[in-house]
Each structure stands twice: as C-alpha cells, then as structure tokens.
Amino acid sequence: MSQSLQTFPHWGRKIIAIGRNYAEHAKELGNAVPTAPFFFLKPTSSYALSSAKMPTIEVPKGSNVHHEVELAVIIDKPGRDITAHSAMSHVGGYALAIDATARDLQDEAKKAGKPWSTAKGFDTFTPIGDLIPTGMIPDPNNLTLWLKVNGELKQNGPTSDMLFKIPQLIEYVSSITTLERGDVILTGTPAGVGKMSPGDVVDCGVKTTGASADLFRMQFRVVERPGFGVFGTGRV
Amino acid sequence: MSQSLQTFPHWGRKIIAIGRNYAEHAKELGNAVPTAPFFFLKPTSSYALSSAKMPTIEVPKGSNVHHEVELAVIIDKPGRDITAHSAMSHVGGYALAIDATARDLQDEAKKAGKPWSTAKGFDTFTPIGDLIPTGMIPDPNNLTLWLKVNGELKQNGPTSDMLFKIPQLIEYVSSITTLERGDVILTGTPAGVGKMSPGDVVDCGVKTTGASADLFRMQFRVVERPGFGVFGTGRV
Ligand SMILES: [Mg+2]
Ligand SMILES: [Mg+2]
Ligand SMILES: [Mg+2]
Numbered sequence: 217m218s219q220s221l222q223t224f225p226h227w228g229r230k231i232i233a234i235g236r237n238y239a240e241h242a243k244e245l246g247n248a249v250p251t252a253p254f255f256f257l258k259p260t261s262s263y264a265l266s267s268a269k270m271p272t273i274e275v276p277k278g279s280n281v282h283h284e285v286e287l288a289v290i291i292d293k294p295g296r297d298i299t300a301h302s303a304m305s306h307v308g309g310y311a312l313a314i315d316a317t318a319r320d321l322q323d324e325a326k327k328a329g330k331p332w333s334t335a336k337g338f339d340t341f342t343p344i345g346d347l348i349p350t351g352m353i354p355d356p357n358n359l360t361l362w363l364k365v366n367g368e369l370k371q372n373g374p375t376s377d378m379l380f381k382i383p384q385l386i387e388y389v390s391s392i393t394t395l396e397r398g399d400v401i402l403t404g405t406p407a408g409v410g411k412m413s414p415g416d417v418v419d420c421g422v423k424t425t426g427a428s429a430d431l432f433r434m435q436f437r438v439v440e441r442p443g444f445g446v447f448g449t450g451r452v
Numbered sequence: 453m454s455q456s457l458q459t460f461p462h463w464g465r466k467i468i469a470i471g472r473n474y475a476e477h478a479k480e481l482g483n484a485v486p487t488a489p490f491f492f493l494k495p496t497s498s499y500a501l502s503s504a505k506m507p508t509i510e511v512p513k514g515s516n517v518h519h520e521v522e523l524a525v526i527i528d529k530p531g532r533d534i535t536a537h538s539a540m541s542h543v544g545g546y547a548l549a550i551d552a553t554a555r556d557l558q559d560e561a562k563k564a565g566k567p568w569s570t571a572k573g574f575d576t577f578t579p580i581g582d583l584i585p586t587g588m589i590p591d592p593n594n595l596t597l598w599l600k601v602n603g604e605l606k607q608n609g610p611t612s613d614m615l616f617k618i619p620q621l622i623e624y625v626s627s628i629t630t631l632e633r634g635d636v637i638l639t640g641t642p643a644g645v646g647k648m649s650p651g652d653v654v655d656c657g658v659k660t661t662g663a664s665a666d667l668f669r670m671q672f673r674v675v676e677r678p679g680f681g682v683f684g685t686g687r688v
Contacts, residue, residue: 229465230495235567256567257493259466261630296575326565331471331492333567337629339532393573394497 218397221308222347224290225265228398231258231342232389233286233315237404238377241284244407253380253388256332258315258402264340266312266434273316273412274340274441281341281412284315284405285363285371285420287356289382290347291401296394303386306395309347310356312422312432314363315402316341316412338441342402345434348422352431356382359431361406363420373406374425414440454633457544458583460526461501464634467494467578468625469522469551473640474613477520480643489616489624492568494551494638500576502548502670509552509648510576510677517577517648520551520641521599521607521656523592525618526583527637532630539622542631545583546592548658548668550599551638552577552648574677580636581670584658588667592618595667597642599656609642610661650676 219227232255236242239249264273275281292308315336322335353359356375363371380388385401412418421433455463468491472478475485500509511517528544551572558571589595592611599607616624621637648654657669 230497232495232569254566254570256569257495257573259468259493259629261466261632329562329565330490331568333468333492334490334628337493339628339630392570392575393495394575396497 224398225263231400233402234404238406240407262342264343266345271436279318280320282317282319282409286402288313289401291399298390300383300387303383312345314343360425371408412438460634461499467636469638470640474642476643498578500579502581507672515554516556518553518555518645522638524549525637527631527635534626536619536623539619548581550579596661607644648674
C-alpha cells in the first residue's frame with residue numbers, strides 16, 4: 217500500500233538539487249553559465265515544512281546563509297534512464313522550496329575541491345511547501361518564483377529562464393541515479409540570492425506568470441540554530 | 453510500528469560518507485591529511501545488496517571507478533547534537549560496504565569546485581552487506597577491512613587507523629544534520645584504492661584484527677552499466 221504523495225517530505229528518500237540552472241544566478245556568483253546540468257544532494261532531514269506551527273529556518277551562528285527560491289518537482293512514477301520525451305509522466309506534482317545555502321561554507325568547499333554537502337545540508341535548509349497537483353500547473357515553464365526578506369523583494373524570476381528544462385533534468389538525473397517515488401528535484405534559483413539573518417522574516421511564492429494571485433506562498437522566520445553541536449561551538 | 457533495522461537499505465533515508473578518514477588513503481590520492489572530519493552524501497538508491505541473487509557493481513562506460521572498502525555504521529536511535537560521549541548508544545549495528553567512486557568524475561569535480569554527488573552517486577555505487585549486530589563487534593576500532601580484485605589483495609587496513617573515531621563522527625555529523633533510524637555513516641577507506649573494470653570479481657571482508665575468520669564477507673561482479681542514459685551515451 218503506497219503512501220499519499222502529499223506527505224512526501226516524511227518518507228521521500230532523496231533531494232536532488234540542480235546547480236546554476238538560471239544564467240543570471242550563475243553570473244551573480246561569478247560562475248560560468250553551465251553547458252550541461254549538474255546536481256548535488258541534500259538530506260531529507262533538511263526539510264522544514266511550511267505547514268509547521270512555526271515554520272523556521274535555523275542559521276548556524278556566524279554563517280552567511282543565503283535564500284535560493286526554487287521550484288521543486290515531486291516524482292511519482294519511479295524510473296531509470298528516463299527519456300526527456302516521457303519524463304513528464306513521472307512527475308506527481310510540484311512544490312515551492314528554498315535551497316538554503318551556507319555561502320561561506322560553500323565558498324570554502326569550492327576552493328578546497330570538497331563536497332557541498334555541509335553547506336547545503338543543515339537541518340531546516342530545505343523549507344518546502346504543500347504539494348501542488350500537476351493539474352494546477354499545466355505549464356511549469358510559465359511560472360514566476362518570488363522571495364521577499366522583511367517585505368523587500370529579493371528574487372523574482374520566471375521558470376522560462378531555466379537553462380535545462382524539467383524533462384532534460386529528469387533525463388540527466390535518471391541516467392545516473394534511479395528516481396524513486398517521493399524523490400524531489402530542486403530545479404535551480406533565479407538571480408537575487410542573498411543573506412538571511414536571525415530575526416528576518418522570509419516570504420516566497422509561486423504564481424502563473426502574469427497572474428496576480430499566487431498558486432502557493434509561504435512564510436518562514438529565521439532564527440539562530442540552537443544547541444551545542446560541534447559545528448555550533450566552533451570546536452571543529 | 454517500526455521496521456526491522458536489518459532491512460535498513462530498503463527504507464533508510466541517507467548515506468553520509470566521511471572523506472579521507474585514513475591518513476594513508478588521503479596521501480595516496482595526493483590530499484592533505486584532514487584536521488577535521490568532512491562528509492558527502494550518497495543516494496540510498498545507490499545501494500547494491502550483497503544478498504541479491506547476482507550482486508553486481510555497474511561501471512559507466514569509460515569511467516575510472518575505484519573500490520573503497522569501508523565500515524558502515526547503522527543508526528538505530530535518532531538524534532541531533534549527539535555528544536561523542538553518548539554516541540555509541542545510537543548505533544544499532546555495522547555493515548561491510550564499498551564506497552564506489554568514479555575517480556575521473558571526482559577529479560573533475562574537485563578541480564572545478566563542483567559537488568561530488570555524481571562521482572559518488574551512480575546506481576550500485578554503494579555495495580552493502582548484511583547488518584552485523586553490535587554484540588558481534590564489541591570494539592569497532594579493533595577490526596580489519598580487506599578487499600581483493602580477481603583474488604589479488606588490494607586493501608587491508610585496520611579500523612584503528614581511522615583519524616576520527618565513530619563517536620567523533622557521530623558528534624560531528626549530528627551537529628549539522630539530524631541522524632534518523634536507518635541512516636548509514638560510511639567511515640572512510642584504508643589505503644589501496646584502485647580501479648574496478650567490467651569482468652572483475654571483487655571480494656571483501658571484515659574481521660576482528662588478528663582473527664582468521666571473517667565476521668562478514670561478500671562478492672560482487674563488475675559489469676558495464678547497461679541502458680541508454682544521457683550519461684552513458686556521452687550526450688552530456
Ligand atoms: Mg556533494
Ligand atoms: Mg539552489
Ligand atoms: Mg570513501
């Protein structure tokens with residue numbers, strides 16, 4: 217008996233995040249515009265639900281954590297070596313997401329040739345909204361993603377700017393790793409990424425391009441990460 | 453009702469792999485010996501079970517895929533900000549594993565400052581054995597890991613050479629990401645890594661140091677990855 221796809225953050229097994237899939241974002245960080253897609257993994261323990269009582273993003277003390285608003289694709293039908301042609305039949309829905317990133321740790325990792333997993337993997341670093349059924353999004357290339365920090369618009373970009381479209385992303389990813397039901401592909405962020413600090417309020421939304429109403433919107437409060445972990449105390 | 457920990461590869465949600473945790477292995481690849489632990493993520497879809505009818509490692513065509521035999525730690529009790537002092541109470545067992553690595557893709561990623569996820573994440577890139585109960589391993593620092601390719605001994609190293617011991621690894625990892633039941637920590641590989649080619653037979657085992665019998669051993673056949681994925685055809 218399979219679980220409802222709506223509860224994917226509770227049992228889905230992987231988050232595949234595409235890097236630099238919007239040219240303007242690649243450029244704003246000083247990176248080349250990619251000629252092929254690439255991805256990194258985030259742990260599913262990094263989900264922070266917009267439906268929580270107090271949706272919260274936790275920032276490790278002293279870290280420069282950036283917001284990256286993204287369209288999440290939720291896989292329904294599993295597959296491997298999926299062709300771009302049949303890719304959309306594997307999609308069970310969409311969601312609004314933030315790919316929170318400790319930019320300082322990512323910059324260090326990039327310089328050292330080390331993995332991005334820590335920079336991208338802290339608890340609460342993948343804020344995610346409710347499943348949006350495919351019926352509500354007939355064309356995922358005709359959406360606009362926006363994000364505000366303390367009411368100020370920071371990101372506002374159309375998914376039509378994606379360098380690699382969803383069918384190509386599914387083809388690419390599934391040529392490396394089998395996609396399972398409940399897996400999530402984060403499709404990259406438009407330009408305008410920037411810092412989130414404790415005390416900030418982050419609002420974001422997704423709408424059909426040109427429409428006034430959002431298909432989904434969510435709000436998170438930013439706090440300093442509590443606890444006395446090795447990372448937090450600077451012991452490592 | 454919780455599932456039996458023995459079936460962790462079927463439902464566990466993350467694989468955290470520690471890099472360069474044996475000094476001799478760090479050196480053999482020309483890397484500095486780390487002063488702090490670091491990790492990367494592998495998708496759980498990369499598990500290949502030693503209990504399968506035909507245990508197989510699939511090598512993408514033309515790729516230089518290396519074996520890294522490792523001790524896997526299986527988490528039973530979940531936790532966050534776990535102290536080294538209490539860490540061992542979270543361990544539900546161990547397993548023998550191989551952290552298969554497309555060294556060519558990893559070298560490219562390191563040079564380009566890009567994530568390691570593809571190099572480490574192909575289907576079948578995490579061969580894994582049966583759960584070994586903690587009662588069979590009173591001291592995980594007193595084990596020897598070995599690996600043969602076509603009968604020739606390639607890796608043979610004691611877990612006492614780990615730079616960061618299991619309690620420290622659990623403390624470090626859980627200070628970043630919550631550990632859940634069924635999660636796996638791969639604890640790094642001793643020296644002697646090398647290429648696996650289609651047609652090779654890979655044997656590996658784990659034993660108490662000085663003992664003649666293995667606690668667990670497993671065998672995998674290496675084949676070329678079938679299918680017509682984007683990666684396999686060189687289209688990307
Ligand atoms: Mg990585
Ligand atoms: Mg992103
Ligand atoms: Mg390894």
